[in-house]
Amino acid sequence: MADKQHLYLVDGSSYIFRAYHRLPPLTDPDGTPVGAVYGYTTMLWKLADDLDKADGPTHLAVVLDKSSQSFRNEIYDQYKANRPDPPEDLVPQFPLIRDATRAFSLPMIEEENVEADDMIASYAREAQARGWDVTIVSSDKDLMQLVGEKDGAKIDMLDTMKSARIYVDEVKDKFGVPPELVGDVLALMGDSVDNIPGIFGVGPKTASKLIDEHGSLTAALDAAEDMKKSKLKERLLEHRKDAELSRVLVTLREDCPLPIAIEDMKLDGIPGEPLAAFLEKHGFTSLLRRLDAGSGSPDRPNDLNPAKVETKGDSGTSEGNRQPLPEFPAVDRSAYETVQTMERLEHWIAKCRAARIIAVDTETSALDAMRADLVGISLATGANEACYIPLGHLNDGGGGSDMFSEKPEQVPLDDAVAALKPLLESDAVLKIGQNIKYDLNVLARYGIAVAPIDDTMILSFDLDAGRSEGGVGGHGMDELSERHLGHTPLSFKEVCGTGRKQIPFGEVPLDKATEYAAEDADVTWRLHQHLKPRLAIEHGARIYERVDRPLIPVVAQMERHGIKVDRARLAKLSEEFATETAKLEKTIHELAGKEFTVGSPKQLGEVLFDDLGHKGGKKGKSGQYSTDQSVLERLSGDGAEIADKVLEWRQLTKLKSTYTDALQQAINPDTGRVHTSYSLVGAQTGRLSSTDPNLQNIPIRTPIGRQIREAFVPENGNVLLAADYSQIELRLAAHMADVPELKEAFAEGEDIHARTAREMYGEADRDTRARAKTINFAILYGISRWGLAGRLKIEPDEAQELIDTYFKRFPGIQSYIHETLETVRERGYSETLFGRKTWFPRIGSKNQAERQGSERAAINAPIQGTSADIIKRAMARMMPALEDAGLEHVRMLLQVHDELVFELPEGDVEAASPIIERVMAEAALPAVELSVPLGIEIGTGASWDAAH
Template sequence: MPHLYLVDGSGYIFRAYHQLPPLTNRHGTPAGAVYGYTAMLWKLADALDKAEGPTHLAVVLDKGSHTFRNDLYDKYKAQRPPPPEDLIPQFPLIREATRAFSLPCIEEEGFEADDIIATYTCRAVEAGWDVTIVSSDKDLMQLIQPQVDMLDTMKNERRGAEYVQTKFGVRPDQLGDVLALMGDAVDNVPGVPGIGAKTAAKLIVEYDNLDAVLAAAPDMKPSKMRDSLIEHEAMARLSRKLVALHTDTAVPHTLDELKLEGIPPEPLRAFLEDQGFKTLLSRMAAHAPGRETADPVAAAVAVAESDTPDFIELPPIDCGTYETVTTLDQLDAWIAESHASGTIAIDTETDSLDSMAANLVGICLATKPGRACYIPIGHRSSDDMFGEVPPQLPLAEVVAALRLLLVDPGVLKIGHNIKYDLNVLIRHGLDVTPIDDTMVMSFDLDAGQSLAGHGMDEVAHAVLEHTCISFKDVTGTGKKAISFAQVPLPEATRYGGEDADVTWRLWTRFKPRLAYEGGSRVYEMVDRPLIPVVAGMERAGIKVDRDHLSRLSGQFAQEMARLEEEIQAEAGQPFQIGSTQQLGAILFDKMGLKGGKKGKSGAYSTDVTVLEKMKAEGVVIAGLVLDWRQLSKLKSTYTDALQQQIDRQTGRVHTSYSLTGAQTGRLSSTDPNLQNIPIRTETGRQIRDAFIAEPGHVILAADYSQIELRLAAHMADVPPLRDAFLRGEDIHAATANELFGEVNRDTRGRAKTINFAILYGISRWGLAGRLEIDADEAQAMISRYFERFPGISAYINDTLEGVRRRGHTETLFGRKTWFPQIKSPIQHVRQGAERAAINAPIQGTSADIIKRAMARMGPALTEAGLTGTKMLLQVHDELVFEVPESEVEAAKPVIERVMATAAEPAITLNVPLAIEIGTGASWGAAH
């Protein structure tokens, strides 16, 4: 019996693109996706030839982005980003590759590949043929029937009606109705708001089809779902048309013309020779799969063929081979080599860790492993008085020569913490795009795996088993330390060249792993787009009122003096309150208070947990010390330090954000750390009042409201919480009503504490301490909470079971956080890992969402003509902007829309994201 295989070529293209590094063919054209696509098509044909394979086969591709569905609904696929710039020139070559295999390459204007596949499928079934669709696309699963199955080559898995029933809960012929109700965020199919996959399947099972569901809606029990079905009936019917596969598309070949006659040597050989694909040419000669691991391209293609990535073989690191570039001819040669390579590593050497103040000393480039150079620019003699300046090119000439290379879309620039380099280079007139960051890649793959961190030295040691030249090895330490600008050129070349060389090598290890370990999604959709955005926020900074800070410092000093008197009066003697050793002796030896525990040093512990417990027990001195410590920290960290951190040139404070500082994916900031300003205290507000707008502008603060509770309601599937959010109710009041049967100030306050505490995996003793009740009563509250909200209990159990099995948690965007201590034999260590694991998916998803909002904010504001509105800060769930007074009212809805829809189209939440926006002359006034 004839057996037709229909290959969804578009899926192959994007898989090949994301799984291979950016390669170029012998003409210098990007060809990584072409190479991977060719290898995968070869593998498929080879596997089918050895099995009981097809008698007929065709590869089906999308012709263009506009189809009849766009005419039905102008927003169809509107939110899809355009193809990557380096993929666009590869599409014609991919079509050429298909035809080189002597296979039909079918595409039709105005229709999607799915419609062509559906048309051929129906014609083949009518002719009595069997059909296999080579794809994993859920839309195509509508075609599955007794004579039709699907083949997922990624998982080497055949899928029939049972698979659809298990995954979606309906028959394949009902799947289109389910998709119409639930919508599709990726294709921007609207569906019916509030109806997800489970509800859609339940409705179709009960009523059999969409028409019956919509007809029955008016008679359904009053509910949000009923109202939504009635209100959005037209949109549901439109969605059904959008997801329906057209089976009468005009196709260029008859079924018989798709007969598979084997793959003749020509024109395949000519195509492979023209592209310079030597490994596949050698396979043709051998007539068997093979690899030439000496060829980096051959090793790279193994990524597309195996279940685990094979890495290219790296030559030994030899820092003596790096070149010092001191002439324009040398520089021009390196620029030409960089263009030909298509992928370069870049690193800057400066005289400061502060990217806003650093002088550019040199630039390092690497075009492949073992091939690197150092371009000195700002070196001076180690003897500033009489020494001779080493030979180097003028800054202006280097900038002019590198400008086009660094913005060439055909050349990928790799850095390790490239955000720093972006800020240094743009201050010197050089923009850099497109980029990859091996430090962020390391974090997205291995967050939590190692205590060493993701800096170059640590990662090079862990991944490459290489010990890098340390900074102090070339600059010295202590009084004899010199600036990098004074380092002799041979040593600077070895050090800088190694930075670029190691970065290139790390990229060869991380890029393949991203695809195979599920890291591509969070890296490409969340973190990589954020890098230039955060760099821009750092450069923008925020204005600070020095006089206000000075007054606050004086007030805090007076209040600390008053607290010191009270503390010493309670103690009965003077002592150094900042000395934990003296404080411990006062509390537990002199005053005889309970709870004193000595550490290995022999001193009593007086950390915040000890003092808070004592304060809860009514120990006055403990509360006074906590107040003193908070004022002392705020004074030293903010009111004193901020005055010194105001940039002399800009008059603004420029915090530094880290994309790898918090294990769950949240941004962290340093110099100054803006994450630790108290949120709800008067003291914290006073400090935020120091952050002000320029004249003619206001500060706008946009804050996600209860985002983690909203995500918990979605991720744990908690109908009472979800419905309360959908109705816009006070969630803590709703929880109080569920737990205590009444809502008043006390029960609401307790419900609020419980809502947040449960998400952090709090123990009975922890909750008892927060609510000031005994442990048994706290356990009863936890048990009642889980009874009322069983989804939360199931979420916690499933999360812990998953992390014990896999070693990591995942956010909705696929961000992995590893917990190596989850099976620790030490109870408190294990329990600490469990508490962190419970919250990591929720807090990490929250972080991913605000990051996506940040990456989209600039283009949205620009499109709205709001060029004066600038995003300055990100603190927890809040974004802070400086807005011209004339743009405030226009900016608010744009900012709110971007933040509220940041998860889409990748994720469709079944609860709304609410945004609270305030404005004022200062950050404090905006709240």
């Protein structure tokens, strides 16, 4: 034993979230989520092993947060109010993480009404008072207040991500003040994560400068009266109480009662038996083997770098662990460079050319790439090797978050663009972006055609679609960084503020702007290093390289083209819709017997069920009746005329606000066209989605939808051409399920719904064909007997008979559904003909609604996903084919479901039509040869509607 006692206090709460975001979802043999448990176990194991190899502790304990509430919430009810609830699949893992700690036979400390940091502070001071050295295993900035020496007893910190010790000099380097003043700096800065107010507009450099100059928070606030007139003075005086409250909130309690005596934390090795039983119970067999293969003893396991987690019941979700994470140093924002001279810019350009693989990110004045001005560009060539090139920051930095900013020197915009253009267009340098389509569009407006490219967002989507819930499909940079790198990047609101206090990025001082912008490039580079190698290991290269990556510049160009809309026609429609909705409101009020707000679900529910006495009203948790579409459709089916009128009113008001009004506002004043934004990760199955404005939800077959489509028009002398895949999903179902009857019908050009009607009903008339059409599509979506009964307005037993008959007539469909579900249950994901994976982590859920929802989606995902892959392949090949034919004036403008919309000179229609049809019909080749033909319908006209 060492002569001096040395206590290690492990901040277990930070380990939990780092572990959760670092690994994909995993389940144990019982189907319980254990991804975070596994990560926590391995991190704790590695810590024990590393400490054993060094001059390890004599005493050790793990400290956890007991709950999300503490005494600080009593002081300030908004404390940590912005923090979201923990992810749904993490909640059941909290008790298992406590079990993991006990399995290591380590003391575990968690107390009500205080946070883990307070318990750590109290134990650290108690040990220091006894003359013990203390190491806090954490990188939490709040705990840095404790660092230092007293009577020969030291408190330091261990950052396991960096494998680095944090002592007084490191704290001074970070905050500009010694540890005992860190709380004063934190009080001025505030903390958006914990919702500690601080003083808005005071960044870390200003805060440290003020505290360093005046010696304390109180002295700095007192000195504000004598400062020269400035925004800093105003904010210090106006928000003094916020700073004083923040100082209380960041102060650590050092006098908490100690539930376990520190002498009872003695570390004599980790007994193997409790740990072995825990590992076996949760299916961590690879760790169990390492335990058994230890150095002759289970005490203090001596290896940690598992190649793979083995689980049961969710085997597919562990596949992402085959590739170990690259070892990166922790993100160090102080390492980034602000490039303000042409000399330094040329240095970075040369560095990028030598690196061959760089990350690129743009900072702009707006979210709309077609209207945004370029404010700056960041580049990264490696971990912590990143820079920010400011190009459009205000000279005085006024309104920024750091009042001591000097007037920034910047490379002139035209000179920087001219210097960067050869680099960003060089075939010898791969440019990586996170949602790089946005950057392509911004830079294209400055004459830069960025290529070749990789996109970490698309990489993540092609590897993990459906694996993670929430976020931008779960593939936004911040979420990816937390999940894969264990790092939370600076948020936009941290540097620009929110609400009325938000400032444009061009007003952010350069030091803070550099930290934010260069970090984005740095994180993107790191994510690429982690995600790209997984493509080959997890068989994702085919879909990424052959379908999605080639599509990025194509979609970017479509967004830049935009489409013309007839403003006058839209305005007229808005007036007509307003008149019609007013008439409907009057009718609804007459039917109700009184006036009320039709758009209020609460008032509508009371009218329908209390006043008019309609049956079947159900109240939710809020105490008000549900009046969603399904409820109104049921009432309509029961003969309630008021429900019909409300449904009409809702459709008209939605179309007016979403399209006829919004499209007028969306017209770009510079181009006179509407430029929608396409997401390549917006739909789990791979289909493109459209936003700002959404052009994919305009009703196709209703008179009102056609009226809106009439407003989409070509430029003078041009026409619009619409090319639509005919019944592509049914054709793919016939191929993938190998249904001879359907394949034969498609090969002969027969009406597929009429054929189904004859198979189902023995005859094909208008009624049976309509029913067959509903059944054809519904069964491909895994519909239940109740769902089909609702669509056909029949009893569930009759619907089940139809489903049974359908499967008898087309047994291949039933076999396809059965085999698809079995495969997804076994592997955790479905797969398209081109290799696109869609994950279904809830396919084995004990919750019936979750499980059945996953099953329905899993049945359709391979078909809908293959359809999406085919149209994407057609889009990527389309323009080269047209240009080869000398038809460079043809522009592809829109992709909506199974349809492509083009604008072209009227004289080019005859030449372009067969090329467009051929490219679409052959899009699956040569990767996939279908056993059914792909039918293409082409039309042209003076509007989008007329082209149908």
